[in-house]
Amino acid sequence: MNLEEKLKQLPNEAGVYQYFDEKGKLLYIGKAKILKNRVKSYFKFTPKLLPADKLSPRIYKMITEVKSLEWIVVPNEHDALILENSLIKQLKPKYNILLRDDKTYPYIYINFNENFPRLEITRRVLKEKNIKYFGPYSTGARDMLDSIYEIVPLVQKKSCIKGKEACLFYQIKKCFAPCEGKISKEEYSKLVDNALNYIYNKNKLISKLTKKMEEYSNEFRFEEAMKLRDRIKTIEKSQIQTGMDLATNENIDLFAIKIKDTKAVLVRMFFRDGKLASSNHNYIKPNKEDITIDIQEAYERAIINYYDNEIPVLPDEIIITTELEEKDEIENFIKEKFSKKIPIITPKRGKKKEILNVALDNCNELLRLSSVKDTSSVYSQLKQLFNLDKVPNRFECFDNSHMMGQATVGAMVTWEEKFEKGDFRHYNLESKDEYSQMRETLLRRVESFEKNPAPDMWVIDGGETLLKLAIDIRNSCGVNLDIVAIAKEKLDFKAHRAKGSAKDIIFFENNGIVEKLDLLPSDKRLQFIQRLRDEAHRFAISFHKKQKRKEDTQISLLQIKGIGEAKMKKLLLYFGTFENIKNSSLEELKDVLNEKDAMLIINYFKTLEG
Known part of the structure; x- marks a missing residue:
């Protein structure tokens, strides 16, 4: 069925539509209150089927490439918006605007229901009432928390308060031992107020840390001083220095977008209690370098992506720099999700307008710095080398590890300007051969695309066969994703590798054909891919060793003299896992076995750790 016939079959219902090119590659995903009206508005039908007049240059170019169309009918416009957002994140269509950072941000919180509350980190809304949240923090939350616990003698660990006697933290004067009643609730609440003051006033915290860093330096404790220096830098990076506040107690989320040529930048600012x-x-980068960015779509993606997560602290209003055409629709989306009406406004004067201007100034500076960096970046060189449609910025590299079929694991490392260790992933694998292991690893990653969208490029530790496997998996889920593989050259490979002289060969796809590159060892592009591969290998090996030790411990545990299989089954039935058995006290073990057997197990693990 050709495109014109397909257009005639469009329903008068809400839904999501998808455009494809002549090769079946996904071009664009959109939503519609009435599919028939929305999709037909892109075309004119006489004298023949052509792109409609008055389309933006980006959409006009896209429509000229459209050869086929599919749609999904949903009950209403709200569901269409949610499905559209989900599909765009998963499939990365060529002409849609893509936003990387739509994760749930960490919050610092304190639970005032507890007698001696402590500060902790969460990424979700907690069920209890009387909880105070601070954030969200894109960076620096853990550094702030660690710093506060060093300065203020709060209960240091969650398990401490459950203990019946003062621990090491009391002895080193980092806790006043409420577990032994050495501090009253009233006195402890003053410590809490002091800790919260450091959260409200980051400059005070930074000043305190700077003073401590100088003390360490004067005492020639340079390593500790450097750690504090790095911590101070991380905390400082967590916010733009505006030099102003709102002079109110409002909670406001600000989104500012600035576009320059084919690139844009989004700045988010979160105001809490003014x-x-x-x-x-x-x-924000389009999926193809010569495509311009639409400001309306950019704001829509930014707001929906952010509020499609759990938000512990909702704003009173959202402020942006541009009036939105579909503002009502987005406000309804937020209201449906959180049962709260949050207006989206564009202030014209006053403090809020001033803060918007600060955000836009930061956008301009970020775009300036980016253009300087992009002209000579290794990412631009990779685009040219592999004949890519766009410059890759986010990379995921995969490797597997095992020993004689034992403790088989997969590993994924992530790079975006640096190794994003919080996004690294391990996979316990069932497969026995290298091909099946990589297949299992990549399929596990594909399953998580909805929560953690695909990167710009996959790097596979392997040769042509594994590259083709990755391409098949990519094609089966329809995502736009570039893939390369890196493998050792196979020339008299046993002797060659033993001497450490095997060269790395790069495999990549070029218009559907797999090609290989033999780059010089000094080539920066090769060195970058090698760096990703080496980190994935290190990460896989470290997890493999951990799992191997765990397996070995479990096997040897079954061989403890005096602990037979029946007793071991009894322990597992009671404790659930070997790890729980290992961490159990003598009294807990005696609840299951006799004292002699319990002592055998306790002494066994002491010997292992010793």
Whole structure:
């Protein structure tokens, strides 16, 4: 069925539509209140089927490439918006605007229901009432928390308060031992107020840390001083210095987008109780380099992506720099999700307008710095080398590890300007051969695309066969994703590798054909891919060793003299896992076995650790 016939079959219902090119590659995903009206508006039908007049240059170019169309009918416009957002994140269509950072941000919180509350980190809304949240923080939350616990003698660990006697933290004067009643609730609440003051006033915290860093330096404790220096830098990066607050107690989320040529930048600022809690930014890049960015779609993607997560602290309003055409629709989306009406406004004067201007100034500076960096970046060189449609910025590299079929694991490392260790992933695998192991690893990753969208490029530790496997998996799920593989050259390979002289060969796809590159060892592009491969290998090996030790411990545990299989089954039935058995006290073990057997197990693990 040709495109014109397909257009005639469009329903008068809400839904999501998808455009494809002549090769079946996904071009664009959109939503519609009435599919028939929305999709037909892209075309004119006489004298023949052509792109409609008055389309933006980006959409006009896209429509000229459309050869086929599919759609999904949903009950209403709200569901269409949610499905559209989900599909765009998973499939990365060529002409849609893509935003990387739509994860749930960490919050610092304190639970005032507890007698002696402590500060902790969460990424979700907790069920209890009387909890105070601070954030969101794009960076620096853990550093702030660690610093506060060093300065203020709060209960240091969650397990401490459950103990019946003062521990090491009391002895080193980092806790006043409420577990032994050495501090009253009233006195402890003053410590809490002091800790919270450091969260409300980051400059005070930074000043305290700077003083401590100088003390360490004067005492020639340079390593500790450097750790504090790095911590101070991380905390400082968590917010833009505005030099102002709102002079109110409002909670406000600000989104500012600035476009320059084919690149844009998004700055988010989060005000809590009238003060700037944190800020962050992301570059917005189309999936093809010569495509311009639409400001309306960019704001829509930014707002929907952010509020499609759990939000512990909702704003009173959202402020942006541009009036939205589909503002009502987005406000309804937020209201449906959180049962709260949050207006989206564009202030024209006053403090809020001033803060928007600060955000836009930061956008301009970020775009300036980005253009300087992009002209000579290794990413641009990779685009040219592999004949890619766009410059890759986010990479995922995969490797597997095992020993004689034992403790088989897969590993994924992530790079975006640096190794993003929080996004590294391990996979316990069932497969026995290298091909099946990589297949299992990549399929596990594909399953998580909805929560963690695909990167710009996969790097596979392997040769042509594994590259083709990755391409098949990519094609089966329809995502736009570039893939390369890196493998050792196979020339008299046993002797060659033993001497450490085997060269790395790069495999990549070029218009559907797999090609290989033999680059010089000094080539920066090769060195970058090698760096990703080496980190994935290190990460896989470290997890493999951990799993192997775990397996060995479990096997040897079954061989403890005096502990037979029946007793071991009894322990597992009671404790659930070997790890729980290992961490059990003598009294707990005696509840299952006799004292002699319990002592055998305790002494066994002491010997292992010793």
